[in-house]
Amino acid sequence: MLIELHVGAFLTLHNNDLTTYKNTEEKMENTQNKIEETKEAGASMVEYALIAALIAIVCIGGITALGTTASQKYSAITSGMNN
Numbered sequence: 001m002l003i004e005l006h007v008g009a010f011l012t013l014h015n016n017d018l019t020t021y022k023n024t025e026e027k028m029e030n031t032q033n034k035i036e037e038t039k040e041a042g043a044s045m046v047e048y049a050l051i052a053a054l055i056a057i058v059c060i061g062g063i064t065a066l067g068t069t070a071s072q073k074y075s076a077i078t079s080g081m082n083n
Helices: 002-082
Strands: none
């Protein structure tokens, strides 16, 4: 009888340890998945920032080119009016 109680207590403790281990393992997997999702989100943000920077550079270049062309045309018009 005493041996059965010790075996039963051991099995109960062992099952509790397995449940705790499985819960801990699941929590670790969830944490790892969250870390990977965060890394992917960070990479996406960097990509979007690079795209926005490229668009800004193209816009600034285009506006500068158009501004120079417009300035030259206005200067030609002004000099034509002065003559």
